[in-house]
Amino acid sequence: MSNGFELPLRLLMAFRVLIDALHEELAERGHPDMRPMHGFVLQAVARGADSAASLGRTLGVSKQAAGKTIETLEGLGYVTRVPDPADSRRKTVVLTGRGTDALRQSAEVFDELRARWAAELGAGRLDDLEDTLRRMTPGDLFRLDVPGWFG
Amino acid sequence: MSNGFELPLRLLMAFRVLIDALHEELAERGHPDMRPMHGFVLQAVARGADSAASLGRTLGVSKQAAGKTIETLEGLGYVTRVPDPADSRRKTVVLTGRGTDALRQSAEVFDELRARWAAELGAGRLDDLEDTLRRMTPGDLFRLDVPGWFG
DNA sequence: CTAAGATAGACAATGTCGTTGTCCATATAG
DNA sequence: CTATATGGACAACGACATTGTCTATCTTAG
Numbered sequence: 001m002s003n004g005f006e007l008p009l010r011l012l013m014a015f016r017v018l019i020d021a022l023h024e025e026l027a028e029r030g031h032p033d034m035r036p037m038h039g040f041v042l043q044a045v046a047r048g049a050d051s052a053a054s055l056g057r058t059l060g061v062s063k064q065a066a067g068k069t070i071e072t073l074e075g076l077g078y079v080t081r082v083p084d085p086a087d088s089r090r091k092t093v094v095l096t097g098r099g100t101d102a103l104r105q106s107a108e109v110f111d112e113l114r115a116r117w118a119a120e121l122g123a124g125r126l127d128d129l130e131d132t133l134r135r136m137t138p139g140d141l142f143r144l145d146v147p148g149w150f151g
Numbered sequence: 152m153s154n155g156f157e158l159p160l161r162l163l164m165a166f167r168v169l170i171d172a173l174h175e176e177l178a179e180r181g182h183p184d185m186r187p188m189h190g191f192v193l194q195a196v197a198r199g200a201d202s203a204a205s206l207g208r209t210l211g212v213s214k215q216a217a218g219k220t221i222e223t224l225e226g227l228g229y230v231t232r233v234p235d236p237a238d239s240r241r242k243t244v245v246l247t248g249r250g251t252d253a254l255r256q257s258a259e260v261f262d263e264l265r266a267r268w269a270a271e272l273g274a275g276r277l278d279d280l281e282d283t284l285r286r287m288t289p290g291d292l293f294r295l296d297v298p299g300w301f302g
Numbered sequence: 303c304t305a306a307g308a309t310a311g312a313c314a315a316t317g318t319c320g321t322t323g324t325c326c327a328t329a330t331a332g
Numbered sequence: 333c334t335a336t337a338t339g340g341a342c343a344a345c346g347a348c349a350t351t352g353t354c355t356a357t358c359t360t361a362g
Contacts, residue, residue, distance in 0.1 A: 004261025
């Protein structure tokens with residue numbers, strides 16, 4: 001195999017390793033129905049994408065698709081929609097207690113996973129890894145338009 | 152933002168950076184209709200997943216889904232199906248000239264991208280990155296069952 | 303103030319891509 | 333030879349995205 005092939009695959013697998021571990025752990029902590037996508041969406045909502053239209057823009061999908069995703073999350077109990085008093089067209093998307101819990105738990109698990117990596121690699125090597133990745137990736141971390149990108 | 156959140160996102164973005172650059176370059180080299188998925192499938196075919204059923208197993212999807220993917224790739228001219236003389240149920244999937252060209256070009260571009268990273272980071276840091284990733288990811292690189300995994 | 307345009311969200315039709323179930327032809331094992 | 337497993341095609345369905353259209357509402361220009 002050529003050299004260059006390995007790097008992207010390792011990056012993807014490392015991501016998968018973390019995300020799979022996250023969701024295994026989340027399932028045991030009361031969030032068995034969370035999917036990788038949902039974490040992204042909840043993050044986006046928490047960061048201000050609090051309507052179908054703005055969520056769609058943040059995620060790089062149509063507002064209709066964003067609306068359906070919100071419906072799904074609403075069905076799972078992670079968000080609610082409340083009418084916006086200042087603009088009666090809008091329905092503001094709000095994280096429920098369960099939603100904020102999911103985010104808090106995700107953060108905890110990610111911190112634990114990072115600690116596990118630090119223990120295995122040594123803190124220095126992990127810091128180096130993060131520094132290197134920071135140098136090779138765009139600064140704005142939250143371009144979350146991942147959904148259909150791969151197909 | 153908590154510390155642990157950053158690592159997985161950076162890993163994913165680094166992967167995206169490479170894959171986007173690859174396909175931008177591939178488009179200019181005569182493969183504008185290649186999608187990220189297609190590279191994975193062609194790889195799998197080249198590595199011996201030469202029937203709908205075995206491709207499905209390798210990719211972690213049903214044989215029907217694999218069959219449709221093969222049809223698509225066939226329509227794009229990357230593979231052909233030839234009857235297997237030893238087993239008249241099977242139709243062996245074979246890379247066309249265009250298919251092998253796509254793989255060769257991908258390898259070239261990945262090598263160039265890796266060289267670009269080496270130039271920017273220094274060869275030592277890039278080697279460190281790859282070593283670190285190798286330590287944290289499974290050995291068998293070609294578990295390519297990526298398709299629906301994210302949903 | 304009013305008219306024009308932009309925006310939020312709902313609804314419908316459609317496309318893509320995965321799934322399961324069924325079926326037939328063919329290999330393979332007992 | 334017979335029973336079972338396998339490869340591939342076809343059909344029905346579901347998840348999830350798309351575009352287009354519609355109404356209600358907000359915002360801006362004149």
